[in-house]
Amino acid sequence: MNAAGFPILSSILLLLLAATLLIWVLRNPRAARWVTLTATLLGLLLSAWMLWRFDSSNHGFQFIEQLAWIPTLNISYQVGVDGISILFLPLTQLLFLGVILASWNSVRTMIRFYFTLLLLLQLVTLGIFSALDTILFFLFWELTLLPFYFLISLWGIGPNRRYAAVHYTLFMLAGGVPLLFGLLLLAFNHAEVTGSAIPQGLAFSYLELLQTAVPQGAQTLVFLLLLAGFAVKTPLIPLHTWLPVVAQEGPVAITALLTGLKLGAYGLLRFVIPLAPQAALEFHWLLAGLGVVGILYGGMLALRQSNLRRMLAFSSISHVGLVILGIASFNIQGVQGALFQLLNFTIVAGGIFLLAGFLHHRTGSTDLLDLGGVARRMPLLAGFFLLFGFAGIGVPGTSGFPAEFLILVSAINTHTGAGLAALFGLVLGAGYFLSAYRRAFLGPVKSELIADALDLRSRELSLVCLFALLILIFGLWPSLVVNLTRAASEAWMDRFSF
Numbered sequence: 001m002n003a004a005g006f007p008i009l010s011s012i013l014l015l016l017l018a019a020t021l022l023i024w025v026l027r028n029p030r031a032a033r034w035v036t037l038t039a040t041l042l043g044l045l046l047s048a049w050m051l052w053r054f055d056s057s058n059h060g061f062q063f064i065e066q067l068a069w070i071p072t073l074n075i076s077y078q079v080g081v082d083g084i085s086i087l088f089l090p091l092t093q094l095l096f097l098g099v100i101l102a103s104w105n106s107v108r109t110m111i112r113f114y115f116t117l118l119l120l121l122q123l124v125t126l127g128i129f130s131a132l133d134t135i136l137f138f139l140f141w142e143l144t145l146l147p148f149y150f151l152i153s154l155w156g157i158g159p160n161r162r163y164a165a166v167h168y169t170l171f172m173l174a175g176g177v178p179l180l181f182g183l184l185l186l187a188f189n190h191a192e193v194t195g196s197a198i199p200q201g202l203a204f205s206y207l208e209l210l211q212t213a214v215p216q217g218a219q220t221l222v223f224l225l226l227l228a229g230f231a232v233k234t235p236l237i238p239l240h241t242w243l244p245v246v247a248q249e250g251p252v253a254i255t256a257l258l259t260g261l262k263l264g265a266y267g268l269l270r271f272v273i274p275l276a277p278q279a280a281l282e283f284h285w286l287l288a289g290l291g292v293v294g295i296l297y298g299g300m301l302a303l304r305q306s307n308l309r310r311m312l313a314f315s316s317i318s319h320v321g322l323v324i325l326g327i328a329s330f331n332i333q334g335v336q337g338a339l340f341q342l343l344n345f346t347i348v349a350g351g352i353f354l355l356a357g358f359l360h361h362r363t364g365s366t367d368l369l370d371l372g373g374v375a376r377r378m379p380l381l382a383g384f385f386l387l388f389g390f391a392g393i394g395v396p397g398t399s400g401f402p403a404e405f406l407i408l409v410s411a412i413n414t415h416t417g418a419g420l421a422a423l424f425g426l427v428l429g430a431g432y433f434l435s436a437y438r439r440a441f442l443g444p445v446k447s448e449l450i451a452d453a454l455d456l457r458s459r460e461l462s463l464v465c466l467f468a469l470l471i472l473i474f475g476l477w478p479s480l481v482v483n484l485t486r487a488a489s490e491a492w493m494d495r496f497s498f
Contacts, residue, residue, distance in 0.1 A: 007065045008050055009079045009130050012043045012089075016123040020116050029111035033104060036115040040097050040122065047090040054086050056484045059491040061132065061207070062086075069136075073199050078132040078206075083488025084269060087343055087481070088129045094466070095260050095350040096122045101463050102253045102354050106361055107155060114155060121147035121257070128263055132206045134183040134271075141179070144263070145172050151254045157360065158249030164242075165250075171232050171242045179229025179267075182222050186275060189214055189222075209275055210495075216278060223279035226272045234264030236290050236324065237297050240317050247313035252357030252366075255309065259316040260350035262342050265323050269338065269492070273327065277495040280330075287328035288411075288418045294321025295425035303432040308356055308366040311436050312349070315392065318429060319345050325422055326407035329414040330496065335489045337406025340481050344391065344399040344474065351467035352388040355381060358460055362453040368436060373445030378455045382441045384464045389437060391471045393430045399471045402478035 019039035023032045054062060064080035081089065100118060107114050120143075127140035153165035183204075190212045191201030203209055214222060232239045247255045273280045280287070298318030305311035319341065326338035358381060359374065360366050375382035391398035394405070404426060412419030445451050456464065474481055 008046055009063055009081070009126075010065055012046050012126060013123055015039055015043055015046075016119050016126075020119045020123075023112050023116050023119075027112075032112040032115040033100075036119055037097075037100055039119060040093055040100060043122075043126075044090055044093040044097065047093055050081070051086060051090055054081075054083075054484075056083060057487055058082075059487045064132070066132075069133075073204070074202050075135045075204050076133050077136060079127075079130040079136075080132050081130055082491075083485045084339060084492070085129045085266075087484065088266065088346070089126060091343060091346045092125055092129065092261060093122070094470075095257065095346060096125075098350055098354050098463050098467070099253045099256060101459055102256075102357050103251075104459070106253075106357075110154065114151070117147040117151055121151075125261060125263070129266065134186065134204045134206060134209070136204075137206075137271075138176075138180060138183060141263070141267075142172075142176055145169055148172075148254070148258070152246060152250040155254070156250045157252065160245075161249045163249070164245045168242045168246050171235075171239070175229050175232030175239070177229075178225040182225030182229060183271075185218065185222050185225065186212075186214070189218055206271075214276060219276045219279040220282070223272060223276035223283060226276070227268070230264040230267035230272060231290075232264065234262065234268070234320055234324075235317065236264075236320070237293050237317065240298075243317065244310050244313045247309045248307060252309065252353060252360055255313070256350045256353035256357070259313065259353060260346045262320055262323070262345060265320055265338075265342055268324070268327060269335070269342075274492060274495045281496060284328050284330060287324055288415045291321045291323075291325030291328055292418045292421045292425075294318060294324060295422050296321075296428070299425050299428035299432060303428065303435070305432075305436075306368050308359075308368060308371070308436060308440060309353075311432060312353060312356065315429065315432065316345070316349055318425060319349075319392065321425070322404065322407055322422060325411050325415075325418060328418075329407070329410035330493075331410050331414060332486075332489055332493055333406045334410035334414070335492055336482055336485055337403055337408075337410060339485050339489065340399075340403035340406060340474075340478070343481060344403045344471075347399065347467055347470050347474075348388050348391045351464060351471075352385065352392065354467075355385050355388065355464065358456065363447060363449045365447075368439045370447055371440040371450070372443045372447075374441040374450055376445055377450055377453050380456045380461060384456075384468060385441065386437060387468055387471065389433045391475070393433055394426060397472070397475050399474035399478075401475055402482075 019035050061080035061082045066078040069075050069077045124140045124143040131137035149165045149169050153162045187202045190203035295318050298314045302311045302314035323338045323341050326334040391400040394400040
């Protein structure tokens, strides 16, 4: 029996599924907005209650639910959360709440279809964070493709939005191939290690796979396959080219989801390192190298951008490089810093892209050449944008500071050169953000659209205040995150003695 006393994770997923069906039963575009908002708020309340009931001293998974799905292949519906995944549930729903409110009036065509896609995307994203069966996880993983494809191609704001949607989809499909092969290799390895016949000996349960030794040769192959699969969605350089294209052509609110939800980095933490620990240690130089390249290359490209959305996209690549470097440190500070940075970036990237969307909705552009003097007409929007940017570059007092501090300390202790390079990358990050902010928000007003624009409305202000509050809470009381993730991080580190 799980700690909730009832299947709370399944209840959240079924709530979202029922809401999608209700939208089409009601056949009312206005009702579609309210159904989506209500389902998301109820799910957020359930996730918050689950977080309150979560035992942070427990190293294992909690709220576990399991139901046989395909018994002949040992595939089951199995979900649960631990200290690594528990915070991603409410933060994911908070990010979707922001996207829903940001889209409330801006989406005026195919409204029911749009909000149906948001609900389905929310469902499969929460499924990714809670799945404990590898086939179930892969199913949720691949099901993110369809909603994102339609959201980008139908509601994109650029002339090449369909190209961006296809570009994204092809990259994700290509990444799914090595991911599936890696997960299947683990299942077949279990049968071989236990001496069981196939298909009875196959194992797809994550908890069972954690207890199954993987020979060194097979472990190297598993590591490389899973790394390749997750690197596409993270994204890691050189598999990053889809992100700036989508950021420029796709809907700004949807880009907030793509950048804020670092599903690929979560996959690295959840599957790649724990299931192939010795190979991960052997290839620590590769992980550290990918992290440093991402930090520096992403930062340099961000510095060159003349479009605010493209700058933020390359900034996210730089920040995820910092996460990879923290993972590659293979110590408790590194993994906790990586987790903290993922949580921080969910808030920061989501919030700052939503603000970029509000700006685009008012001015029709996020090109730096078209902007200037925004702070004169929209001081609230400019102020919150600055706060979120400060959290992104790790200013003390914001949620970015403890995350980046933990990663830098662990990296310098383990890979001194890489840690110093990351420190330079953070300076570079401050440079490109402050430069873009000065050009877009300060100086004289350049456009009549800016001169006539209104500041944040009450609904928008309430939303960004919530994001800002989390930035300050996690920045001033980082122990809230550190204590919650400590036990799971220690269990993660124990894999290297397996």
